[in-house]
Amino acid sequence: MSKKRIVVIGFVGTQLDSGKGAARWERWRPSVAITQYPDIVVDRFELLYSGRFDKLAGEVAADIATVSPETEVVLSDVPMDDPWDFEQVYGALFDFAKSYPFDTDNEEYWIHITTGTHVVQICMFLMTEAFYFPGRLLQTSPPRRHAAGEPGSHVLIDLDLSKYDQIAQRFSREQEEGVAFLKSGIATRNERFNTMIDEMERVAIKSKAPMLLMGPTGAGKSFLARRVYELKKARHQIDGRFVEINCATLHGDGAGSTLFGHIKGSFTGASSDRPGLLKAAHKGLLFLDEIGELGLDEQAMLLKAVEEKRFLPVGGDHEAQSDFQLIAGTNRDLAQEVVAGRFREDLFARINLWTYELPGLVDRPEDIEPNIDFLLAEAGADLGQIARFNKEARERYTRFAASPDALWAGNFRDLSASVTRMATLAEAGRIDDDIVGSEIGRLQRQWRHYAQPAGTQEVELEQVMPAEAVARLDLFDAMQLRAVIGICRASRSMSDAGRKLYAVSRDAKAKPNDADRLKKYLARFQLDWDSVARAG
Structure with a gap:
């Protein structure tokens, strides 16, 4: 296997990398020093800078070419007005990483965090931690004793997130x-x-x-x-x-x-x-x-x-x-x-x-309305016109969509198709009551083969509870329990059954929980959903 090319990504140091005349070679300049290590060949240096430091970036690139002609230097202007503004710096680095053609199969990336403001260094760290820069951190240091031309030392850091819990907790944005x-x-x-x-x-x-x-x-x-x-x-x-x-x-x-x-x-x-x-x-x-x-x-x-x-x-x-x-x-x-x-x-x-x-649409009734808005926007983009319900039409459609009559057999595919049809038929982008009425009828015809008459199944209570417990039931309780179990068996989930059983009274509750009401009812008879829905 061929050795991977080494690519360094780092900011030009506006103070550390600067210098004029021959005296600059007497100073330790970290970006130049990276290319002076005798045991390392840097194949490419992605040297980042903000626009007003383009001259310095060019000078550093020229000096790198002098000491390491085999290193390709690519200058990239990463625009930011204030290198101490966290939002600006992170946004600029994020945009750079998103557009950069990383090739991890053939290249190894070292992210230099010695230069730049502290905010730049923190953001470089966080971008590497979050894998937007798929590489290792590179920290460089000057020589302990001043010696002209000495590159100093360096260390590569593999991030162990367990060591950086506090930083990771602060940075929840990722x-x-x-x-x-x-x-x-x-x-x-x-x-x-x-x-x-x-x-x-x-x-x-x-x-x-x-x-x-x-x-x-x-x-x-x-x-x-x-x-x-x-x-x-x-x-x-x-x-x-x-x-x-x-x-x-x-x-x-x-x-x-x-x-x-x-x-x-x-x-x-x-x-x-x-x-x-x-x-x-x-x-x-x-x-x-x-x-x-x-x-x-x-x-x-x-x-x-x-x-x-x-x-x-x-x-x-x-x-x-x-x-x-x-x-x-x-x-x-x-x-x-x-x-x-x-x-x-x-x-x-x-x-x-x-x-x-993944729950089906009938088990997420609270999600029907926001999905209608999302799908309307999507359909409008495809059709080239904005589609909107009038007030009465929206109320009628959302009321039907969350009712027990809406089976949503195809789940979100059915809802998407339904919204698309209404948006297509909307004159001047207005979905009125006539369009909604026609669509409801279409859906009901589409689902007629899935509908099962609730409560028509013959239910023997002895199938789900001991005979002696059945014998202790009043006739009223026994008849009601049979009807409830019949609806459970004709439903796809406890929430679906609950919506059918409590279709009227649920409207009076601010936060209806049909499944919980059904669960508590069955518990009165020492029954649960699995025992009544799967038996028989």
């Missing part, structure tokens, strides 16, 4: 930006969802372990997986592509070929070699949606690829290698699939380290 990055495009007021996104951000930055995203179709698994990739890409923690496949589309021999590639002639139709998606995801992120649809053979091959970073292409005798991060998505309960023998227990154990369950 985490907030990461959470905001993951949540952009996900308008939410849901506390549980916010907490989940917060943890995912921390895990995404610190770990390359697989993630498992669970939730119904349309809950946003694919969108969130791509945001994780983009977050890691922005932090220079990942270099390859984002590769996505829905495993439900993979069937038969084609499944192995699509994922792991094949060798020419390995089966009928294999007219040339195919690298496969795992190879395409090398040094990137592979998102396998609906992983529960994979066959057992493909699951075994995937497990080897995740654990050992190598796998055998279909028809091949030589293993291929791919270092990728895996995010898996599923709308199935994989633990139950393991029990049923349809999913490998060892693979489930491997991908179950960081598991997150």
